[in-house]
Amino acid sequence: MANQKMQELLKGKKKNFDINFYQSYISDLYSEINQKRQFIDIYGYLHRNVGYLGKSISKDGNDFSKFILPISWLFSLSTNLNIKLQDAFIRQYPGICPYCLERHCVCFKTGKTPLRSIPAYEMQEEMYFKREEFQNSRELFNFDKAVNLINDIFSVNEVIWKIAGEYHHMFKIHQEVAEVHEAYGNFKKAEEEKLSDTNKLLDVVNDEIADVFAWILGAWSIKYPGKSLDSAFIDYYLYDCPVCGAMPCKCGLRDMRPSTLIDFDQLKIVREKLIKLNETLPNHQEEISELIKSYENALNTRKTTTATVALSQSQEKLEELERKISTIGGNSHSSLSISEIIEIINTTLKFGGPSRFPPVSYIHVENMSHSRIQQSTSDSNQVFNFSSENKKEIVELISEIKQHIDELNLSLQDKSEAKADVETIETQIASPKPKSAIIRESLLSLKTIFEGIAGNVVADLLLKKMTGLL
Numbered sequence: 295m296a297n298q299k300m301q302e303l304l305k306g307k308k309k310n311f312d313i314n315f316y317q318s319y320i321s322d323l324y325s326e327i328n329q330k331r332q333f334i335d336i337y338g339y340l341h342r343n344v345g346y347l348g349k350s351i352s353k354d355g356n357d358f359s360k361f362i363l364p365i366s367w368l369f370s371l372s373t374n375l376n377i378k379l380q381d382a383f384i385r386q387y388p389g390i391c392p393y394c395l396e397r398h399c400v401c402f403k404t405g406k407t408p409l410r411s412i413p414a415y416e417m418q419e420e421m422y423f424k425r426e427e428f429q430n431s432r433e434l435f436n437f438d439k440a441v442n443l444i445n446d447i448f449s450v451n452e453v454i455w456k457i458a459g460e461y462h463h464m465f466k467i468h469q470e471v472a473e474v475h476e477a478y479g480n481f482k483k484a485e486e487e488k489l490s491d492t493n494k495l496l497d498v499v500n501d502e503i504a505d506v507f508a509w510i511l512g513a514w515s516i517k518y519p520g521k522s523l524d525s526a527f528i529d530y531y532l533y534d535c536p537v538c539g540a541m542p543c544k545c546g547l548r549d550m551r552p553s554t555l556i557d558f559d560q561l562k563i564v565r566e567k568l569i570k571l572n573e574t575l576p577n578h579q580e581e582i583s584e585l586i587k588s589y590e591n592a593l594n595t596r597k598t599t600t601a602t603v604a605l606s607q608s609q610e611k612l613e614e615l616e617r618k619i620s621t622i623g624g625n626s627h628s629s630l631s632i633s634e635i636i637e638i639i640n641t642t643l644k645f646g647g648p649s650r651f652p653p654v655s656y657i658h659v660e661n662m663s664h665s666r667i668q669q670s671t672s673d674s675n676q677v678f679n680f681s682s683e684n685k686k687e688i689v690e691l692i693s694e695i696k697q698h699i700d701e702l703n704l705s706l707q708d709k710s711e712a713k714a715d716v717e718t719i720e721t722q723i724a725s726p727k728p729k730s731a732i733i734r735e736s737l738l739s740l741k742t743i744f745e746g747i748a749g750n751v752v753a754d755l756l757l758k759k760m761t762g763l764l
């Protein structure tokens with residue numbers, strides 16, 4: 295291939311692109327820059343981009359780059375170790391789960407052991423035959439084929455994702471990335487000590503890299519069902535290096551697009567604009583000067599937390615100022631420049647800013663067959679108010695739950711929890727001052743319990759009734 299541009303490669307050859315092809319393309323593209331990097335540097339980038347994938351995973355929109363980047367670093371890491379990611383992947387996932395050896399993984403039932411009674415020592419033989427079978431099929435093995443394969447074996451992951459949220463899946467990716475590091479350490483140690491099992495330990499690194507790849511592919515198939523990862527990858531590299539546009543890449547060793555950290559240049563712009571604004575609004579000098587001080591502090595210390603707080607606080611303050619000025623009919627020029635500053639602040643906050651600790655929202659997965667979300671309510675914008683209007687509906691709902699509770703096949707624990715929720719709601723309704731928050735909390739708890747029961751007609755009906763209420 296020798297440093298051919300993506301556009302040239304695309305002419306007529308598109309159908310031949312397999313995972314090996316992508317790896318060699320990335321290897322050509324970043325050959326010069328990656329030669330200066332050690333395994334651990336590349337590993338660091340993989341880790342960074344897996345982290346950013348996690349940050350973006352629950353957001354809407356089609357930011358495919360969040361998947362392309364960790365996959366690209368996985369390629370570079372494989373190249374660094376002379377591993378072919380495609381082969382590593384097929385070795386580990388030849389159309390069956392490497393633990394339970396089934397086409398559709400049943401590890402959640404068997405606890406990661408084969409469903410059929412195969413002794414552990416024969417497992418490798420079975421995997422070997424599967425691999426042979428797989429490699430002999432000679433079909434083009436591209437991303438989409440790999441995505442389908444993973445989706446097929448581990449369709450259970452989609453269920454977990456839908457019930458427990460995407461976090462479980464993200465934890466798994468991070469765990470696999472950690473295991474790559476451990477496997478690499480063992481391999482290096484054996485290599486340095488010239489041990490006889492060095493190659494076998496490299497195989498373990500192979501498997502761990504394949505696992506990371508598999509979990510990322512799985513996330514893609516759930517996040518973007520039906521979307522082609524091949525197309526997304528080719529689009530991303532259509533003009534070769536997306537930063538410098540060259541093939542091979544001419545970027546400096548540490549050049550990169552600002553991705554998630556605060557862009558301090560933007561902060562400087564906001565500070566300058568606030569100083570100007572201060573001159574045009576003599577009546578608000580005190581407030582604006584306070585804001586400017588925060589920016590100065592953030593710029594001096596380069597602390598992301600200070601910067602984020604300064605941005606958020608000034609966003610609030612400026613919106614307040616804008617309202618004041620427009621109501622007292624202040625000069626339109628200042629309100630215009632205020633909205634301009636707010637705009638800059640908004641984009642800086644949107645693209646930058648460290649991940650914040652989630653608001654009081656947490657998930658709690660009990661176990662796989664029984665997963666459920668318990669989500670705290672304070673981050674929701676929904677306002678539930680208990681009123682004479684919904685009282686009738688709630689009373690009706692409660693009586694139906696009581697009537698049908700035995701048909702729900704609830705576990706003892708869930709049943710007593712549901713009963714407690716029902717009692718709480720009844721007590722509140724009977725009280726002279728019913729508290730909406732408590733009623734809502736109990737309704738949500740009931741909803742969570744019902745959502746945990748799959749395919750029960752009564753539960754579905756009750757859930758339908760609840761959606762109108764909450």
Ligand SMILES: [Zn+2]
Nearest residue numbers: 391394399401
């Ligand atoms: Zn399995």
Ligand SMILES: [Zn+2]
Nearest residue numbers: 535538543545
């Ligand atoms: Zn570049």
